[in-house]
Amino acid sequence: MKKYLFGLFTLGLALNLTSCKTDIDNNPEASELDISLTNSLETASNGIGKEYYILPESNDFAAIPQDPKNPLSAAKVELGKLLYHETGLAQNPVNLSGMNTYSCASCHHAAAGFQACVAQGMGEGGSGFGAFGESRKPNANYKTSDIDVQPLRSPSILNIAYQELVLWNGQFGATGANVGTEDKWHPGSHPIAQNFLGFEGVETQALAGREVHRLVIDKIFMSNIGNYKQLYEKAFDPASFYNPTSLKNNSSLAIAAYERVVLANQSPFQLWLRGNNGAMSEDEKKGALLFFGKGNCASCHNGPSLANMEFHAYGMKDLKNGQIGNSMVINVNPNDAAHLGRGGFTGVDSEKYEFKVPQLYNLKDSPFYGHGASFSSVKEVIMYKNLAKKENDNVPDSYLSSQFKPLNLTSDEIEQLTVFIENALRDPNLTRYVPSKLPSGLGFPNNDKQTRVDLGF
CATH class of the missing domain: 1.10.760.10 (Cytochrome c-like domain)
Structure with a gap:
């Protein structure tokens, strides 16, 4: 690291x-x-x-576009910054060897301008990093079908605060141009169903991405790893920590809050x-x-x-x-x-x-x-x-x-x-958005064996 x-x-x-x-x-x-x-x-x-x-x-924060249902705060942003990079959230892998090896930052990291530096970002089942993410590839020990990838190139999260809807097709977000598309939101467990919570795109994607990308945020992890519980209680109502749904959703909203402050303003x-x-x-x-x-x-x-x-x-x-x-x-x-x-x-x-x-x-x-x-x-x-x-x-x-x-x-x-x-248009100092270390002590943005070799941790 x-x-x-x-x-x-x-x-x-x-x-x-x-x-x-x-x-x-x-x-x-x-x-x-x-x-x-x-x-x-x-x-x-x-x-x-x-x-x-x-x-x-x-x-x-007052000048940064934000979802009125998820107002920005310093405590929320700090929690989100850590959770965004936290490979310890990789608790729901298809292959047990993937435990603690990937994060949100696997496909959107500072070294690549918060893109992937490869044509197709890879979460679980990716191997390696190189210097800027350019060496990430499928792990030979995985079935190809088990590797977490998407059908389009991973977009950047830079300046995402200015996007009311998120993804190439704008499917995430309950406001703006998506008003009137409710019949396409797939009630149930489908990721787009998160639109029914009524948030804008950045928040909706963070909520949906937690499940899509096999991440787990629960009381066991947040109580036992570093100071996450204390950070959460500074950002949200402490009582909500004991409600599993509130805990995981609020933590995802903290990730969205962090993403909103990642601006190329230098x-x-x-x-x-x-x-x-x-x-x-x-x-x-x-x-x-x-x-x-x-x-x-x-x-x-x-x-x-x-x-x-x-x-x-x-x-x-x-x-x-x-x-x-x-x-x-x-x-x-x-x-x-x-x-x-x-x-x-x-x-x-x-x-x-x-x-x-x-x-x-x-x-x-x-x-x-x-x-x-x-x-x-x-x-x-x-x-x-x-x-x-x-x-x-x-x-x-x-x-x-x-x-x-x-x-x-x-x-x-x-x-x-x-x-x-x-x-x-190139901000040369995006490292200011990267934590020096994680409460878990794990490596990031990935923590698989080859990445650990590539990055020397």
């Missing part, structure tokens, strides 16, 4: 030196490029300006928005001008997280079994309704093949893009959208988004846009 944290800290420090230096030095005067970008932001935000794009500090673009004119390079500023101008990116990727709650069909390929880059993908059924995107959840024909607009921070940390991990670089995605020619023949042209049209960017403009997204 020390090796994992030290590696993340060292990388973040090295990449952050330039930003630190400009904070110390006198702030450069605004250049013509700065002024042009400021004007572009004002246009893209309908007159609001820079402040429209600023991510709040992670302890400024990226160069965010520093620039706050007035540090030297935080971005000239090429990054030119790329930002393209992003908010000719590239038309802000028509979908807007607001503090550079996303929105829309769903679009861009004809990208679905995740498929086999080798993708350094990753092995398994257990994907090509007929899974997940490949139909929003329409696979709602049953609305016109919404088939539409997937939720993703946030854009720290994409560089996990080199797989699109719901099906069919791209291996940010530049590839930009080139694809610039050309606007679908790659998935299973998606009829009539379903493609009206936004999917040629952008007519030059090669130089593509490079500048890439630099902006890869570098200016």
Whole structure:
């Protein structure tokens, strides 16, 4: 674990030196490029300006979007931070060898920008980590069918506070666009049934994910491991600790509270928005001008997280079994309704093949893009959208988004846009969201034998 944290800290420090230096030095005067970008932001935000794009500090709870049924508090966030990374919750594995070996962070960890760094995240039955998660693969001692994976690429939890609905198809969440979809919530034990509790997407996913990903939060664990009981009683009504349903659900809500404060607010673009004119390079500023101008990116990727709650069909390929880059993908059924995107959840024909607009921070940390991990670089995605020619023949042209049209960017403009997204939107210090150790004393984000070797704990 020390090796994992030290590696993340060292990388973040090295990449952050330039930003630190400009904070110390006198702030450069605004250049013509700065002024042009400021004007572009004002246009893209309908007159609001820079402040429209600023991510709040992670302890400024009043400024962070939150579910009114799960208000943020420091005690709740601290408990959630530990439970999110806690491999000791891995108490319901299919294979007994999986006990205490996986966590929420197995597929969404800081080293990969809270993505997986592989094409398909793996919970129980995954083996290894590498340096940034890139070496995780199926455990040879598991039946392939027993390994916990999903049919789409694992999205990031960064800036998830700005997503009212969660997952690529937006199936989790009882509010917003999901009002009216109640007949699709599958009463009973189905994960989507958690929508009936009435929470927004972040909370609903945390509640559903506990069962889906074979995690257990009960009185035995919380009473006997470290100071979890005390942390819980600071965050919630102490009497609820003795109600099994309240205990596990409140603990899941604490995880959701933690996820909401994981914000990429130390990226160069965010520093620039706050007035540090030297935080971005000239090429990054030119790329930002393209992003908010000719590239038309802000028509979908807007607001503090550079996303929105829309769903679009861009004809990208679905995740498929086999080798993708350094990753092995398994257990994907090509007929899974997940490949139909929003329409696979709602049953609305016109919404088939539409997937939720993703946030854009720290994409560089996990080199797989699109719901099906069919791209291996940010530049590839930009080139694809610039050309606007679908790659998935299973998606009829009539379903493609009206936004999917040629952008007519030059090669130089593509490079500048890439630099902006890869570098200016990369927060180099995500280790601030990672605990130094767990109350259980176990390793994390995974605790399987090979991960322990890889991370030196």
